[in-house]
Each structure stands twice: as structure tokens, then as C-alpha cells.
Amino acid sequence: MPSYEEVFRRSTEDPEGFWLDAARGIDWDVAPTRALDPARAPFYRWFPDGELNVCHNALDRHVDAGRGAQDALVYDSPVTGSRRTYSYAELRDRVAAFAGVLVGLGVGRGDRVVVYMPMVPEAVVAMLACARIGAVHSVVFGGFAANELAVRIDDARPKVVVSASCGIEGKRVVPYKPLLDSAVELAEHRPEACVVLQRPEYVAEPGPLDVDWEAAVREAEPAPCVSVAATDPLYILYTSGTTGKPKGVVRDCGGYAVALRWSMEAVYDVGPGEVMFTASDVGWVVGHSYIVYAPLLAGATTVLYEGKPVGTPDAGQFWRVAQEYGVKTLFTAPTAFRAIKKVDPEGELARQYDLGALTYLFLAGERLDPETYHWASELLGIPVVDHWWQTETGWPIVANPMGIEAAPVKAGSPTWPLPGWDVRVLDPAGKPVAAGEDGAIVVKLPMPPGALPTLWNDDDRFVASYLSAYDGFYLTGDGGHVDEDGYVFVMGRTDDVINVAGHRLSTGGMEEVLAAHPDVAECAVIGVADSLKGQVPRGFVVLKAGVASEPAVVEAELVQLVRDRIGAVASLKDVAVVAALPKTRSGKILRRTMRGIADGLDEPVPSTVDDATVLDALRPVLTRRPSAGEK
Template identity: 80%
Template sequence: MGMYEDVFRASMDDPEAFWLGAAEGIDWDVAPRRALDSSGAPFHRWFPDGRLNVCFNALDRHVEAGRGDQPALVHDSPVTGTLRTYSYARLRDEVAAFAGALAQLGVGRGDRVVIYLPMVPEAAVAMLACARIGAVHSVVFGGFAPRELALRIDDATPKVVVSASCGIEGKRVIPYKPLLDRAVELASHKPEKSVILQRPQTPAELGPDDLDWADLVAAAPPAACVPMSANDPLYILYTSGTTGKPKGVVRDCGGYAVALHWSMGAVYDIGPGETMFTGSDVGWVVGHSYIVYGPLLAGATTVLYEGKPVGTPDAGQFWRVAADYGVKTMFTAPTAFRAIRKEDPEGARAADHDLSRLRYLFLAGERLDPETYRWASALLDVPVIDHWWQTETGWPIVANPVGIEAAPVKPGSPTRPLPGWDVRVLDAAGKPVPAGVDGAIVVRLPLPPGALTTLWKDDERYLSSYLSAYDGYYLTGDSGHIDDDGYVFVMGRTDDVINVAGHRLSTGSMEEALAAHPDVAECAVIGVADALKGQVPRGFVVLKAGTAREPGEVEAELVRLVRERIGAVASLKDVAVVAALPKTRSGKILRKTMRGIADGLDEPVPSTVDDASVIDALRRGGPGDRTS
């Protein structure tokens, strides 16, 4: 592909030619003659005159090229003791059958389908089936509670919901059907039908609007691929918002397909017939891009893993997967490796498996601490590559593009901007800052193909959330700096979204849940450093005057309340009842000061707090992990 500087400069100097060249890696019904349409700026459109089908590019074209027998997807499930391998031909046939079933339910081009499934092959089948017939899928992480699912149902207004009878978390079987029923009860919008995948661990009793997946597919004719405009929406993926309402990121068909196909070779060095294992969940953007769409667009084999990196049955599961399937590139969050290191600090489990075909370990979703980087590097003796991106961007912004040219690693930096991403650092006035000085990390418009095009049914919120802070720039919400060598250092969030084990969660949503308790007068939730998960939420509440209950009893109720309203993914297990919260004289809660005290920094006690209880609670447990 050429050296990094040449490729990056080509993408900046002539993006039209650069991305039209990348588009040649995709099969089009109508090939685009234009790359970028900026006539509606700041809303930019890529490949406006192109037509394609993303499912065809992910499956059918590989079968037509004679590689139908090649493994496309491997489902490895230590929690159920099952293994299923799907060739490209088999996966195409199952996707076509489920697409036909959806079509018989009246789902067509532009209709929404919410997918609420565990890590099973049917999750990928449902996603690709929607893409096949032009429906817009919205996958909701299976760990979310009914209220969060209901919010997404109300926003996406799906015609059909696809779910399962249960999911499995470690040794626990989680019935999904009661969660779905409660979500539909809470939602104002009522889907016409729910399609339920019956799992043998806990079959579900079906209601009048429920349909059995197997029965539905058995009676459905296979559906053909529907050509779509490159600018038609492929999916909606909700990310945490600061107001409690999730933001529906809209991804287009053409730009996303081009960008992901290009990134598979340029960033991850994965081509046809090679294997990629991404240890994430299809409910997150990493699962969308690099479990399902990216590897299949590239004609690779993808591993869909149901389980955790440790405990099912031991800390060697990721090494076993890498060895069993000849994984070339592994991608997960630093939290997974911190968990593995905690259980197996000497890396003895890795020595039990043949990892000779593993070439790269990519980590993302949160800041990679230097100790985890050093441990993984020494253990595997392969490049350990930090990279940085977001739900909104769809694919990496900053990375070490080993498929173009591997750059020297600087611990703490995800390396340099990828081609197409014009990354800058600005001060509060919108002026560029000198090298090495922290500021707001932004990207100059237009964003490259594959990034969000807007928010679902909310152009104004898209503008106000991302494009209004600095004219002509996309606001990432992260702060950091760029050094003299062009390496980007991402130092943290600038809003109230925290990063728990690679999952972006809104502290505002957690505060909303705490405030709903009848004994709570006011509250604050902050993210504090954690050696395993990167960050964990910590809650502080002031009880209403006259409340006679024991603090410990209320604290336990609040932990349960957040779990019920948001889900176990929130990980809020630490709530302290305090006499007062630190505030400015105008009454604003000093969350930044609270975070500093909680992380063991030498923060002065605010003069507005005359009771030591909040300071003691913040300092409980000692300083956080400040290795970075």
C-alpha cells in the first residue's frame, strides 16, 4: 500500500481520488463516480451516486468467487460447551432464509428491527438479514435492563424485535423473554411481532405476538439482496447520552462498507482466508465492525465467542481460541487482559497453547495502561497495538496501521491518525495548541467514510452534540495532546460519560436512577480509576431530611435500583450516603474535584463542605490506579 506518510498525505490532499480507489474493493450494483458530496455541509455524504448491498458484499460475492466452503464464522461457546462453524455458503443460506422470514412479517426497506440477543450466531444472521432486504437493524446489548431497551424501542420504533429465550453469563442463565416483555410494556411504541430464538438452557413461553425463530424460518422462502443507495442507513447503534436519552448513531451503507473493507487490510493486516478474533459483544460498535461486518467484507474468518476471558473454565480461553482457529489478529479491550493477568500473572496458560500464528494483539475501548502493555508484549512477543476510536466513528481514528507500515510504539499513545482522519487539538478558544499541550481533540470535517452521518431522527442533536463547539470540526469529547512526532495521546473524557471495561456509560443516567429513590435528596456519580476495569462508577447521595433509615440499607437499595434501570453493565456497586456534596458557591456539584480526591490526588477540601463524610467516602479504599 505504500508507506504511512505517503498514504496519509494522499488521503488529505485528494480525498476524492483516495476513497474512490478504496471503493474499488467493494462490489457495486452501480459504481460511484463521485466520492464526496458536501453540498449539504456540515452533513456530508459519501459515494452519493453508488448503489450496493452490504450483505452481498459480506457473503454472496465470496461464494460466487468460489470460496463458499471457507469458514466464515465460528461460534465458540465454552459456557454451553458447543462449537458451530459456518461456511460462507451456509451462512449466506441461513441469512437469506431469515431475511425471507422477516419479509413475510412485512419488514422491508427502511423498516427498523431491534435485535436483543446474546453472543450467538443468530445475532450476526439477524443483522445481515436486515442488510439483505434493506431493513435498518438496531442491536441492543443483551446486558441492558428493560428500561434501557424500552428507550431504544421508543426511539427506533421497530416493526419487529428479535430476541432469545435466554442468555448465559458465566454459570448463570439469564431469561431474556421476561426482560423483553417488561421493555415492551414500558415502551410507548409496540412492535408488531417478536421473533424468539429458543435456547435449550431455558426455553420461553411464547405469547400471542411472539414467533418461534425455527418455525418462522422453516416456512420462509429465501430472500434476494436488495440494492441500496450508498447513503441509505444500514443500522442504528445507540450510545450513551448526557441527558439520559441514548443517541442513535446512524451508519450508512456505502461509506461504512468501503471504510471497513479498507481498514481490515490497512489497519489489522487481515485478508481473505485469514482469521480474526474480536473479544467483544455484537451489541457494541466493536462487535458490529470487527466481529460481523469487517471480517466478512474482507472474506476472512471471524470468531464469535460466547463467554468471558477468565472463569470458563480458566484464564486460558483466549489463548485456546487463538490456537484452535489459527488466529492472526486478536482484538479486545485492555480490561480482558487485566483480568487474565490477575488470574494468571505468569502467563502459564498461554504456554499451554500454540500461538505461533498470532501476529498482532489490538486493544481499544479504553486507555491502555503501560503495565498491561508491558505484560502482554513480554508474554506474546508480538506487537501489542493500542488504538482509539468511538461508537460514532465506526472504525479507528488513531492506530498503528501494520498493513501499511508499522510505526515504533510509544506506550500511552495509540500512535498516529489513520488516513482520512485530520486530527487536531484545540484550546477553549478554538486555537491550535502547541505540541505536547493538552486540549480538546477534534477532527476536521468532513469525516471520512464510515463515520456517523447523523443521529436517528435528530439532526439538531447531532449538530449540537458534535459540530457546534468548534466551527468546521467534529468534537470527540476526549482531551489530550499530539507530540512532536505526530503521536496522539488521549488523556480522558471531557463530559460525564465514563469508560467501564471498554463500555461507555453515562453517569447522568446513573444519577437519574439514584435520584428516583424516595429517600434521596441529591446525588452525584463519578468515574474513578480502577486497576481492572479502567474506570468504575462511584455514587454519593445525600438523604432527605428526616430519613430515619440506616445508610447501609439505602445504599444496597440504590445499587439494586441502578442495576434494574440500566443493567449489570453499569457496574455501580459502591454508593455512599454522605452529609453533603462539594459544590461551588452557585450550587454546582464539583465532580472534577471529587474525581481527583477519589483518585488520591492532592485536591483541597472545598470550603463549601463543612462535613468530612464526603471526603472520607471519596478517599475510601486509597488512591486509584494512576500508573498512566
């Protein structure tokens, strides 16, 4: 096989030929004759004269090829004790039936459907049913508060909302139907119908707009696949934010299908009949891309897991799933493994299972600290692959491409830019920085297929948010550097770089040091305003279970560790041991909210986060007397 360097060079020197070759990996109703349309740059379009159906590529073509009996979707829910497996033929039939329900409710090509559901097979069915008839789905993370759902309803203006009576978090039942009802009342746009899946854990009282899922499916006429333009939108996925209107990231049909199908082989090394377990949620981009679309486009088996990595009934659930279904590639967030490591630091639970089929562990969603990387590598004895991408990009920007050429690992780096991604690091003036020097990580336009072509009904905001900082480049919002070997190091959001007495310091670098302490499970460093130095860093750490040391001892050790590793210039003199760090529903630490509270700013806490969690985690900041000159 060609080397990474050869593949990458071709993707940059001959992108037209490279991506037209990749496009042959999917079925087209009208095959494209060209890859890139730059006519309306910076609003680039991929495969402009092609036509296809993404649902056909995910389901029907595998059935037509004689693999209808192969497992397509495995549903595993330790929180309900449910397990079900759907073959490609069974999943196709369920999707066609629900597509018929949507058609019967007046949904057609280009209409929007909001999907507000927990991690159940029907969520996947609803997404694929929209794709089948050319409708545009917008999945909203299940359990989002009514206001967040209402904002998304108003922006997407769906004809139909698809929901469930409830979700389950641990041992807690979360009623969705009352949240949906409140959102419909709050929203200015009124959907024509709400299809509701009744779950036995909570049976909701139907309202005037409601249609029962099961009853509607029984009466529906299965719908065929509708051919759409490659440039038509497949879905809208809203980025989360604490303030302002969320941005509706648009994903096109053709470019996304081509890129995801290509990435399964090139990055994740997963092919037909192999099993991929992505422990995320369908409400996030990872769930869209690598629970639903990419594995099915590749003809693989995908695992849909309803539950958390620890707690139901223990921290061995990921290992159990890997053993039971013969998982080859496991993909989750570093947060999940830090949670497992905290409860089972010696990895005893993992050793109770046969993980012989497990070949790769992929981690993304936040920076992978070296401590977690080393722990997982030593425990599993397989490649632990850090990789970096965003909601906007749809698939990885930087990764260790297991299906092309496995590169030597450098802890803290997600490795190399993938083919199609021209990654640069620029200073504030827009000039390239030297190897090893931190700056803003950007991607030269055009971005490859699969990346967002624009924001939903907001081209101006797309340009202002992503393209205006550096002419000809997409601004990722992350900072970092590229070393002399071409390895990319992503140190965190650019607004996580703090200025301490004229020295620009990465809080990510300090977090890396704190995480290396053997007693630390997870950590966060934020910058706090200081009248003398401009900003000073403050650290918060959660300790592993069973740590015998006194918190004050650990705090002192951590302050000294940063001084030893980074130097006195870091000025990290305050580290607090806390019970928990405030997080989003997807597990990302709310550093921005922490900074806002620590600085005394009037910034609202997202309603998806328990205020008590934030306040408890920040109590050391809120209760101690500030030093001289500190706000």
C-alpha cells in the same frame, strides 16, 4: 508499498481520488462516480450516486468467487460447551432464509428491526438478513434492562423485534424473554411481531406477538439481496448513557462498507482466509464493525465468542481460541487483559498453548495503560497495538497501521491518525495548542467514510452534541495531546480533566502512574469537590490476586508514587483499595457515576449495573469522615 506518510498525504490532499480507489474494493450494483457530496454540509454524504447491497458484499460475492466452502463464522461458547463453524455458503443460506422470515412478516427496505440477542450465530444472521433486504437493524445489547430496551424501541419504531429466550453470563442464565415482554409493555410503540430463538437453557412461554425462529425459518422462502443507495442507513446503534434519551448513531451502507473493507487490510493486516478473533459483543460498535461486517467484507474468518476472558473454565480461554482456530489478529479491550493478568500475572496459562499463528494483539475501548501494554508485549512477543475510536466513528481514528507501515511504539499512545482523519488538538478558545500540550481532541470536517452522517431522526442534536463546540470540527469529547513526532495521546474524556487549585490535571495521567505499581490490577481516579482547591483527586485500585502486602501499605506507596511522578501539585492524598470497580456491561469503568456518588449528587446509577457493586466499590468514600471544607 507506499509509506504511511504518503498514504496519509494523499487522503488529505486528494480525498476524492483516495476514497474512489478504496471503493473499488467492494462490489457495486451502480458504481459511484464521485466520493463526497458536501451539498448539505455539515451533513456530508459519501458515494451519493452509488448503489450496493452490504450483505452481498459480506457473503454472496465470496461464494460467487468460488470460496463458498471457506469458513466464514466460527461460534465458540465455553459457557454452553458449544462450537459450530459455518462456511460462507452455509452462512449465506441461513441469512437468506431468515431474510425470508422478515419479508414474510412485512419487513421491507427502510423498515427497522430491533435485535436483542446474546452472542449466538443467530444474532449475526439477523443483522445480515436485515442488510440483505434493505431493512435497518438496531442491535440492543442483550441483557439490557427492560426500560433501556423500551426507550430504543420507541425511538427506532421497529416493525419486528428479534430476540432469544435467554443469554448466559458465566454460570448464570439470564432470561431475555421476560425483559422483552416488559419492554413491549413499557414502550409506546408496539412492534408487529417478535421472533424468538428458543435456547435449551431456558425455554420461554410464547406470547401473542411471538414467532418461533426455527418454525418460521423452516417455512420461509429465501430472500434475494435488495439493492439500496449508498447513503441509505444500514443500522442504528444507540450510545449508552446514564441520563436522557440515548443518541441513535446512524451508519450508512456505502461509506461504512468501503471504510471497513479498507481498514481490514490497512490497519489489522487481515485478508481473505485469515482468522480474526474480536472478543467483544455484537451489541457494541466493536462487535458490529469487527465481529460481523469488516471480517466478512474482507473474506476473512471471524470468531464469535460467547463468554468472558476468565472464569469459564479458566483465564486461558483467549489462548485456547487462538490456538484452535489459528487466529492471526486478536482484538479486545484492555479491561479483558487486566482481568487475565490479575488471575495469571506470570502468563503461565498462555505458555500452555501454541500461539504461533497469533501475529497481532489490538486493544481499544479505553485508554491502554503502559503496565498492561508491557505485560502483554513481553508475554506474547508480538505487536500490541493500541488504537482509539468511538461508536460514532465506526472504525479507528488513530492506530498503528500494521498493513501500511508499523510505527515504533510509544507506550500510552495509539500512534498516528489514520488516513482520512484530520486530528487536531484545540484550546477552549478553538486555537491549536503546542506539541505536547493537552487540549480537546477534534476532527476536521468532513469526517471520512464510515463515520456517522447524523443521529437517527435528530439532526439538531447531532449538530449540538458534536459540531457546535468548534466551528468546522467534530468534537470527540476526549482530551489529550499530540507530541512532536505526531503521536496522539488520548488521556480520557475531557470531563475527566480536573482543576486542582488552578492547575488543570488529567486523571488519566494519575491512573497511568497508579497502574504502573506492580500490585495494581486496575484503577480509577476521580475528582471530588473541595472548597479550598476546587477539586481534589481520589484514587481507587483493585489489587492483583495473591498480593501479600497490606492494603494500607500499597495505598501509601501509591500516594508517594504519584507525588514522585507528577508532583505535589497533583494533591492525590487518598487512594483506597477496593474489591471491584463499577463497570458498564461493556467493561468500561463508570467514572461518571463514581464522581456523582462521591460528590453526593443525585445521579441515577444505570440499571445494568448492580447497585451493590457500586456501593461496595465506593464504601471508603461513603463511610469515611470528610475533611474540612469537603462536600
